[in-house]
Each structure stands twice: as C-alpha cells, then as structure tokens.
Amino acid sequence: xxSLSLAxxxxxxxxxRNLLHARRYPSLTLNLLLTPxxxxxxxxxxxxxxxxxGMGGAADRAAYIAxxxxxxxxxxxxxxxxxxAVSVSNDMTEGIIARFRTMxxxxxxxxxxHVTGSVLQxxxxxxxxxxxxxxxxxxxxxxxxxxxxxxxxxxxLVALALTWIAVGMGMVSPNAEAASNNALPLVILxxxxxxxxxxxxxxxWFQPFARYQPFTPAxxxxxxxxxxxxxxxxxxxxxxxxxxxxxxxYFWSKSVFNRDPK
Amino acid sequence: xxxxxxxxxxxxxxxxxxxxxxxIGLRKSYGDKTVLDGVDLHIPAGxxxxxxxxxxxGKTTAVKIxxxxxxxxxxxxxxxxxxxxxxxxxVRAAIGVTGQFSAVDGLITGEENMLxxxxxxxxxKREGRRTAAELLERFDLVDAAKKPASTxxxxxxxxxxxxxxxxxxxxxxxxxxxxxxxxxxxxxNMWQIIRELVTGGVTVFLTTQYLEEADQLADRIAVxxxxxxxxEGTAEQLKRMIPGGHVRLxxxxxxxxxxxxxxxxxxxxxxxxxxxxxxxxxSQRDLRSVLDRLDAADIEADxxxxxxxxLDDVFFALTGGTDQPKETLR
Numbered sequence: 007x008x009s010l011s012l013a014x015x016x017x018x019x020x021x022x023r024n025l026l027h028a029r030r031y032p033s034l035t036l037n038l039l040l041t042p043x044x045x046x047x048x049x050x051x052x053x054x055x056x057x058x059x060g061m062g063g064a065a066d067r068a069a070y071i072a073x074x075x076x077x078x079x080x081x082x083x084x085x086x087x088x089x090x091a092v093s094v095s096n097d098m099t100e101g102i103i104a105r106f107r108t109m110x111x112x113x114x115x116x117x118x119x120h121v122t123g124s125v126l127q128x129x130x131x132x133x134x135x136x137x138x139x140x141x142x143x144x145x146x147x148x149x150x151x152x153x154x155x156x157x158x159x160x161x162x163l164v165a166l167a168l169t170w171i172a173v174g175m176g177m178v179s180p181n182a183e184a185a186s187n188n189a190l191p192l193v194i195l196x197x198x199x200x201x202x203x204x205x206x207x208x209x210x211w212f213q214p215f216a217r218y219q220p221f222t223p224a225x226x227x228x229x230x231x232x233x234x235x236x237x238x239x240x241x242x243x244x245x246x247x248x249x250x251x252x253x254x255x256y257f258w259s260k261s262v263f264n265r266d267p268k
Numbered sequence: 269x270x271x272x273x274x275x276x277x278x279x280x281x282x283x284x285x286x287x288x289x290x291x292i293g294l295r296k297s298y299g300d301k302t303v304l305d306g307v308d309l310h311i312p313a314g315x316x317x318x319x320x321x322x323x324x325x326g327k328t329t330a331v332k333i334x335x336x337x338x339x340x341x342x343x344x345x346x347x348x349x350x351x352x353x354x355x356x357x358x359v360r361a362a363i364g365v366t367g368q369f370s371a372v373d374g375l376i377t378g379e380e381n382m383l384x385x386x387x388x389x390x391x392x393k394r395e396g397r398r399t400a401a402e403l404l405e406r407f408d409l410v411d412a413a414k415k416p417a418s419t420x421x422x423x424x425x426x427x428x429x430x431x432x433x434x435x436x437x438x439x440x441x442x443x444x445x446x447x448x449x450x451x452x453x454x455x456x457n458m459w460q461i462i463r464e465l466v467t468g469g470v471t472v473f474l475t476t477q478y479l480e481e482a483d484q485l486a487d488r489i490a491v492x493x494x495x496x497x498x499x500e501g502t503a504e505q506l507k508r509m510i511p512g513g514h515v516r517l518x519x520x521x522x523x524x525x526x527x528x529x530x531x532x533x534x535x536x537x538x539x540x541x542x543x544x545x546x547x548x549x550x551s552q553r554d555l556r557s558v559l560d561r562l563d564a565a566d567i568e569a570d571x572x573x574x575x576x577x578x579l580d581d582v583f584f585a586l587t588g589g590t591d592q593p594k595e596t597l598r
Contacts, residue, residue, distance in 0.1 A: 030376065108337055109388055267338065
C-alpha cells in the first residue's frame, strides 16, 4: 500500500472514530451550538432595536438580523472548535493514543481524523444555526449560487484554520478545563470584531485591532457574499489569515504530537 | 506496507534463531533523574521474558523505548530485527503493546474498539469482523461487546486491551504490568491468557512487580533495579543465588516451645511468637531429621511450614530492599 493511500485509509478510520464519539455523546456539540443561537436571539429580540438604531438611517430589526447573522455564523465555528480543543485534550490523555503511537499506522492520521471530524461538525453547526436564522427572518435571496458556494467554502476554510489552531491548543493543554480556557480567544475574538457592531462605530484606538483581527475580514467577506455589501480587501485578507493559521496550527500540532509523550 | 516480514532471515547461519529483542546499553533520563542506566537485553524468539523490579525501577520506561513510544537517550536496540530508531515502523508492524494504563477507547463499545483495530491493521471488512468476533469470544467479552468500554471492570478492560493487541497477529507482545490492580481470579485468568499466547509461538515481554508472576510465567527473568539489570537467569538460577531455605515451627504451648528449642539447638528462636526456624534445603531427609528429633523429645509442633528460597528472597537481596519487611533468618 502506498504511503498516500495508507494515510487516507488510516485518517478515514480515525475520522470514523471521532464521528462515532460525536454521535455517541452529542451533548458537547449541542451545548456549543446553544451559545451562538442564544446570542442570535438575544441580539435580535432583546438588543435588536437599540443595535439597529445605532446603525443609523432607516435600519430596523430586520436589517439588524441581516447584519448580525454572518457574524453569528463565524462565531458558531469559533465555538465548535473550542469543543475540538477539549476533545483533543481529553483524547491525548487516553491510553489509546499511546496504542496508536506504537502501531504501524500513518502517524498524522490521529490529528487529521480530529481535524476532518471537527470541520464537518462546524459545517453541520453552521447549517443548523443558519436554519434558525432563516426561521427568524434572515434572507439572502440576492446571493447567486456561486456566492453561496463561495460562502460555504469560506466558512469551511475558516473552520479548517481554527480547527488546526484548536488542535494545537488541545495538545498543549494538560486537561479539558485548561483546553477550554486556552481556546477562549476563539470565542472572544468574534465579540470584538465587526460581528455585532460595525468597526467604524467603535472607539478610534480600538478600530485597528478590530479591523485586522482574523474574524472581521472573514465576517465582512461572508456579508459581502450573502448580502452584497462591499468586500474590498477583506476577501484576500480573510483567505491569507486562514492559510497562515492553518499552516501554523498544522506544524504546531504536528511537532507537539511528535514529542515523546510523558 | 513495509516489507518487514522476511528481513529476519539473513542467512542460514545455523540453529541460532535471531533474538526477538536485543538491546545494548539503553539509557534514558528525565532531567537529572536517570531512569535507565545502561540496560542490555537478549530475548530469544518464542520465549517469555519477565522484567522484574520495584516501582520506579524503570520497567515501564524500558517497554516504552522498545515499543517505540519514546526514544532512548543512548544505546541501541533491535526488535524483530528492526532498529528502534531507524526503522520504528518495522518494529511497530511486528509488535503488540498492552500498557500499564488501559489503552482502550472508553467512549465506544468493546466491539467497536476491536473493529477500530481491525481497520487500522487494514483487514478487510469481513476478515475484521471475523477476527473481532473470535477474539471477543476467546476473551469472554461477547456479552459486554455492545457496551461502552468505560463501563467495563478492571479485568474486562485488561482482557479487551489484550484482545485489541492481538488483532494484528503480533509476533512480539509487550505486556506492562498486565495484572497490576486485578483481583486474584482475574490475575489467574490473565496468566492463563499469557500461557496460551506463548503456545501460539509469540514472544512475550512482560514487566511485573510480582515475583510469583515472573516465576509462574517466564522462561527468563531479569531483575531491574535503579535502572540497571541486577541479575538475569531462569527462576531456578536466580533462586540458587540466594540461600535462605528453612523449616518453620510454631508452637502454641510455651513449654513445648522451650522443649523443641532444646531439642533443636541449631534453630533460631523467636521467643515472642514461639517460632523456631531451622536452616534446611527442604529435602525429605532433612525434614525427617527435624521430625525425628521432635518425636524423640515427644513434642508436637502446632504448625510446620517448609520455606524454600523464593524469588522474594532473591528480589530483596538483589534490590537491597532495606525498607522491606524481611522474613529471613536472624
């Protein structure tokens, strides 16, 4: 068997294992889904009038739904990968990982299985949260099929990048609590991006950070694809962020995994 | 797949089979704590080898290095003819490892654990199912096969662990303290399992802190202490290294005790416990002479035990266990 087909076969075995975990114990996944859905409902139905008033012009609650949903979708990905960090950290303390290390299997398959499973979970979560958004009135009817495809592609790319980072965070965390804490920035960053409030409405000293952190360009690009707002440089900045984080996360995770276990 | 299977047969160089495991000068330290301080091993294929030592002697570290889980700081080793450093995948393809802490996936069922191993050994779906079913049956796990492994008892987990190790048909099996924490019945079950493995021709490398276990199972025993092999040989050879056989007589009646002590002047006496110990090789002749002397004095002991030197004596002598509650001649 060639090394590529060995890698594919072992990785898909590991993926099946991770999906089995997710299916057998859905509570973690469901808990993580709850946060973006509550945020969505909170910001639309509780803060919605104030928030839309702040946007100026004739903006109303429906306009704010349109504004906030792309941010909520990106936030969903951030939340899902926190689960990845926790489950990777849990998994690494299990004896079975030591067993995998002493088997003649593709060495990276354990991590690739986690990453693929997590990206699939992110896409599923985004779809579910998106369905809730549509149910409360979000519409993106102007988007073409190509733009929808690009939107999904972007979200998958963001999921891939954040997942590799989360895997690294999970690997260096001694336990689940630490992993959850270490992955907290992935939940905080969307809150201080353009997800809920336009960057222009933030204090001047804060704007550069909010504008150039990875979530803002990704959210602005998603907004542009779904709602036809101006994308500008955000498209390639978002892609560059994703590629950089993916490469960083990949090499980080791999080097931690290749260290001698304790 | 690496073409590892044939590489052990270098040439027809006589009857000497290549060793399953050979190591020269293995060293490992963590920080300034030296765990292995130059360990040499030579384990013939098809034998059971026990690495015996107290907690912290470096047994687990030795297994981890030989099973390619961690790297050694110095020395070299071949397992199944493959160098552990330059050809770890060759080693991995030939070995099965059951570590000290259970290496099962607790979140999925026993059967799913077995099928996971079958997939990772690239068995076909049908072959994987057959192998899984066979091993579950052999290790008495059929009833529990559909339950999550986290709900298993210690003994069941250990059985599942070994069953998973066997899926790929390994030729060399490392068992790191396979019976630690098991109740007596599970321990005996495990011994039976290990004996069956050996009749199947595999080489077993086992670590244990139980001398009885090494005595029961192993062809050769090495005593590891402070990162060095303190002694190596068969159980018999090791026992012969240490004198210490004796007959122990216990009395309930102090006057009988005093009478016996007078009849057996060579005995060491424990006046508190009313116990006499007489050096003895445990032979029939030796025992008869003791009994004859007691009969002559018309004394009957309440308890008579023959203590042949066992591995405990060897162990404590070799590992200098000053903190061990010794039961020896005084």
